[in-house]
Amino acid sequence: MLKLSGEALQGGMGFGVDPKVLTAVAREVGTAAKQGVEVAIVVGGGNYFRGTSAWDGLERATADYVGMLATCMNALMLQSALEKQGVATRVQTAIEMKEIAEPYIRRRAIRHLEKGRVVIFGAGTGAPFFSTDTAAALRAAELDVDVFMKATKVDGVYDCDPALNPNAKMHKRLQYNDVMTQNLRVMDETAITLCKENEIPVVVFNLYTPGNIMRALCGDANQGNPAGRRGQRA
Ligand code: UDP
Numbered sequence: 171m172l173k174l175s176g177e178a179l180q181g182g183m184g185f186g187v188d189p190k191v192l193t194a195v196a197r198e199v200g201t202a203a204k205q206g207v208e209v210a211i212v213v214g215g216g217n218y219f220r221g222t223s224a225w226d227g228l229e230r231a232t233a234d235y236v237g238m239l240a241t242c243m244n245a246l247m248l249q250s251a252l253e254k255q256g257v258a259t260r261v262q263t264a265i266e267m268k269e270i271a272e273p274y275i276r277r278r279a280i281r282h283l284e285k286g287r288v289v290i291f292g293a294g295t296g297a298p299f300f301s302t303d304t305a306a307a308l309r310a311a312e313l314d315v316d317v318f319m320k321a322t323k324v325d326g327v328y329d330c331d332p333a334l335n336p337n338a339k340m341h342k343r344l345q346y347n348d349v350m351t352q353n354l355r356v357m358d359e360t361a362i363t364l365c366k367e368n369e370i371p372v373v374v375f376n377l378y379t380p381g382n383i384m385r386a387l388c389g390d391a392n393q394g395n396p397a398g399r400r401g402q403r404a
Contacts, residue, residue: 171210171310171318171370172199172387173303176217176244178321178377186217187247191377196251198383199288203257207387208283210313211290212306213248215240221298234298238265241302245292246270258287264296264305276312283313303357307364318370319386320357321377327356346372 174195181188203209218240224233245261252259260282261271271292272278282289294305303320310318324332325340327349332338341348346366349356356362356374365372375386 171212171306171313171315172383173306173318173320174211174213174244174248174377175302175321176214176240178323179213179244179248180217181378187244192247192251193254194380195377195383196248196255196257198381199387200252200255200257201384202387203286203288205388206286208286209288209387210279210283210309210315211248211288212294212302212309213241213244213290213292214302215242215244215294218243231298234300235265238293238296238298241294242267242271242292245290248290252288252290258285259290260287261290261292264291264293279309280313301358301361303361304364307357307361307368307370310370311364311368315370318365318372319383320372320374321383322356322374323376323378325376325379326374327354329354 179187179191179195181191199209199211215237219233219237221230221234221237224230242263245263249259249261262274262279263271264274266273274291274296279289291305291309294300294302295308307318327341327344328338329341329352330338332340344354346362348354349362350359357372362372364370373386375382377383
């Protein structure tokens, strides 16, 4: 399970999708898929809209639905970029939009993965008050994946924000509970709890380092990633 945030896809653009980032992601995911790694992707929507940015008069639940629709735009663009690389894909959405994507059906998603198709999940969990990290953890548990890979703008989990503090220390390995007790903010508590309860290892890596998706998906020992053998599901 690869979780791509909307913010990561926007690259240096500040809004929307950076075609260069999208193409680079698609190329690397495509290489891993062609090597036999089963890849499922949950995309965020923060590059367009977040429910937490609801304003007075726009209720939170409605804002969250708008956020979920934003993730679907990213899902379609990612699908297109992957298909350009010759990778078979399917988009499944948690809110039905049959004209442009399949509805989320767990068994069908598994079948696609087994057939080597990359499955992209849009619309998060389909319910407001959740995040796409939680959606990714939920789908990861449902699909019984081997690893949850969280792409970020930094190399891993730090004790404080490395963008603000040059002395920030990166954790090489963490227990699930550390994320909560040390308030590490790598993902929200619901998501990390789901990973913990279902014993899904989480790998955090830098999306912008060339080759990193491939390394994480295919199991680089330095990243401590248990995925990567042929037939593994990520
Ligand atoms: N969202 C939601 N339920 C979900 C997933 C997402 O309501 O299951 C909404 C929520 O408003 C969120 C927005 O969709 O702010 C975009 O997702 P997220 O912020 O997780 O995207 P990312 O930060 O990964 O780009």
